[in-house]
Amino acid sequence: MCGIVGCILNKEVAPTIIDSIKKLEYRGYDSVGIATVTDKINVKKGSGKIKEVDDEIHLEDIDGKIGIAHVRWATHGNPTKENAHPHCSCDNKISVVHNGIIENYKELRLELQQEGHTFKSETDTEIIPHLIEKYMNEGNDLLKSTQLTINRLIGSYALAVICTEEPDKIIGARKESPLIVGVSDHGNFLASDVPAILNETRNVIYLEDNEIIQLEKDNVIIMDKDLNPIEKEIVEIDWDPEMAEKGGFDHFMLKEIYEEPQVIKDTLSESSKIKEIVSKFKNFNRICFVACGTSYHASLIGEYLIETQLHIPTEVILASEFEYFQNTLDDHTLVIFITQSGETADTINALKVAKQVSETLAIVNVVGSSVTREAHHVIYTRAGPEIGVAATKTYISQLICIYLLVAHLSENEELIERLYTIPELTEESIEREEDIKIIAKKYKTAKDFFYIGSGFNYPTALEGALKLKEITYIHAEGYPAGELKHGPLALIEDGIPVVGLLPPGPSYSKTFNNLQEIRARGAHMIILGSEEDTKIDDVHDKIVFNQIVDELIAPLIYIIDLQLLSYHISVEKDIDPDKPKNLAKSVTVV
Template sequence: MCGIVGCILNKEVAPTIIESIKKLEYRGYDSVGIATLTDKINVKKGSGKIKEVDDQIHLTEIDGNIGIAHVRWATHGNPTKENAHPHNSCDNKISVVHNGIIENYKELREELEKEGHTFKSETDTEVIPHLIEKYTKQGNDLLHATQKTINKLIGSYALAAISIDEPDKIIGARKESPLIVGVSEDGNFLASDVPAILNETRQVIYLDDNEIIQLEKDNVTVMNNQLEPIKKEVVTIDWNPEMAEKGGYPHFMLKEINEEPQVIKDTLSESPKIKEIVSKFKNFNRICFVACGTSYHASLIGEYLIETQLHIPTEVILASEFEYFQNTLDDHTLVIFITQSGETADTLKALKTAKKVSETLAIVNVVGSSITREADHVIYTRAGPEIGVAATKTYLSQLICIYLLVAHLSDDTWLIDKLSKLHDYSLNSLKHEENIKNIAKKYKSASDFFYIGRGFNYPTALEGALKLKEITYIHAEGYPSGELKHGPLALIDEGIPVVGILPPGPSYPKTYNNLQEIKARGANMIILGSEEDTQINQIENKILFNPGIDEIIAPLIYIIDLQLLSYYTSIEKKIDPDKPKNLAKSVTVV
């Protein structure tokens, strides 16, 4: 996620810019840095929280009326001082901060190194100042050099660049990563998000993809990527600071659910790296997943996917139970550890044991975390920081990584094609909010909920039930539909809400019959299925999806509506969904 602030003022910028970047701490970060212009580029940066770095190097004690700053959430390279932004050109005349992922940075870096450029970090960002330097030396000003640079970039970016040769301006650009402009009487601002500038101005211009901005103290010029000026509306922000941190959403959980379409794009960009990791695997004839909580449910879907698509024996082990299974590992077993934080104590302990005998792979959201340093291979989920305790976008990104892993292991172009459609499917799911709100109102007082699925969608039932338990405190259970007659059917009474997960596919007929059995016993049915399914039209509460989402892909999309159902039920019960009682975001003690 990261955070950018840039400003040009009629006074020293460092105190203002550091206060502004503090307002983006909620986005999650591991390092901080600032660059200002005088007769040279002045840079201060370090790894750690703003206060920690400020105590060491005094971030505000730096001269200049123009500057850029950054809080970094590591994506390429560990969270070190060298990898912290800003990054400079070889001649130290240009400095850049950047949010996003440059997918072709390796190719660009190799090209620039051949031309004599020297790199000081492991980041994808550092190619940007070097490219700008290259084009300025060809006779371009900062604006045109930046334009030429972004035309070379594949991926997402929000960036800000300054140059000692043009000390009166900041050039910014945006593609698939947020960037806004703040307009004030004392000067002008660039930022990743509104909270950064609320103490200075409430006059904001929202930039769109493929737009470039030239920021001067008394002037703002917005252009398209052909540098043709664009007239943009100046919006007056009336959010309070807390609302602003949440992007106008009432809670982080809802904000993070709405970020899932972008998370899908960002995580799918890891496909080439996953393919490279797969090429390095040793021979194995067994796979084990090790995880806790929500990550355990993602692993269960991985088990179904691997055994059906790759025909490799697979099992999923709760990290807290791992010690009872560890003696079955050997050098032909691939052990996959899934954890959002990379610091989960049970998972880390299991990894240290497994790596003694087996090849290990970690699927993690936090670069540089303990588990990433222990595993043989690492896949990053690219979900960005998640503030809400209940996992939403991190769960989805874990699933995408698992699906990409299986697609590359099997060389399955069909699966890759299906994954390419996820972004549009997810946007459609977010349109169901009003229907879901009505369902939440109807069942907010329920004492029990049941979630029913089969095959790939049994773990989705488990995850849907977990979300409801976590943030509404309603007792909820997920069951495989084929197990109903082996006990759970005895719990079904008149009026109990039952969520049936019913996508098209081979398991549909049996699941449909199971759900009919439940309905016959008086339960209130909530069905997730296809809009083309005429058999379920008689059921009162339906959450319907686009045609074409078969049961293999359904776990990646149906979960969005189950997350929304839990969220709106918690709102109806007047419970804060971001801070469920007794729970923590990362369990770092055994």
């Protein structure tokens, strides 16, 4: 969702802060703004993408060595200039950027209006600078006024505040919305996520809920909610700034697909750590996965793996629906939370509940993120920064972690050995890109797509359909092959594209027969299968794989071809695959 940057430098801050906020475009947004402090608050903001707003009002043309910036994903009020952050107080001495949702803003707004405050936007955020103004007018300094303000707020927030009365500092605060501190010898930074500050520093402090920070050029003071100073660890991030750049690719999504073979190798290096974690598990007789979106599909594959390889009852729960299942947890249940960012609000809330009664494990990409500090055990997916909104390399790294986890739980050395063959097989998938471009061009005008798979490959069908929906805006559905006769066949029309996942294995014959039923009704078949399978020679389009890619490991290989298919259809439709409409990379509000 929304992204925040704040920094204090010994030079004009606008060029740095605008460059930093561009690194948060992946979070999803509809407006942008910047504020600096000199002898006054200077604000520039507008609706639209950063480039569009910058072309119109020149965001970097603003004085000041202290500043805050924001990209907004609309929740309260339309995406207009008036609703864009930063928001200011009546006297224009205070400016605030905010990520999160203030649930009691209407009551606070009415109270402030009755006291004479006037508002210019429809947002929940605008009450914050007015409350700070109120408390400063009562004789409090900026820090104390911010503390008094957040004590009145119900909801979630990450804040950055500047003020002309104290022009040498930024005050920040966090509750249920990510906020980090970047520390360097040329200034200090606040941001919603690490990529925003990688060009400036790799030294990061992760703020916890209910912590407050006073940021100065040469000093960082972190406090609890009562303003008592606390010591925090500085974490050195091992991501290079270049990892968050396109590196010659047209889009981040394509670059990140091409990085998948290396990501798999890097994540496989976690095998010994995963084995160590497994050795610490208590006895359990049930496993639950909790996740959202793409991570939910990775969890479904985990369910198939665990039930077939370990014979342990397993279920997958959407994090947003967790409250309806939480009363079934006990101390013999292992609950596995999967999240790319480690800041997904629904997942964090579920984890806080689950850890009270069950053993918890987090599979997450971002070191030091909220989920990593809550779970009993943590496995890191070594994917590096993922900028494209549609998950690609983080999904494959989640799968590798799940496969390694199951292999070590079952002591299946053969499966572990097979996992080390995956990077080479994924490179073969990437080498098929030109063939996939041809298929993408052929089906770019389709209105509907269906993805069909069985067993381990049913979740892959779901994920393939999700990728297509996310970045091409084509309606797509994934189904288990055996469910076609129970309704979906009614939707099959002449010429409709159907992607069939048909690897060798026990489910092959049944899936093949189901796909024949679809073909008999006029569908155009796009089959992913074995290069030695002569039964698929006469389908409309086929993507073939090495015979050793059977249904057990096909989810690790087939998905790359499906990602490339979605990517190239998006490009053919002249849609930016990195920034699909209405979507955000990290969903930090519930």
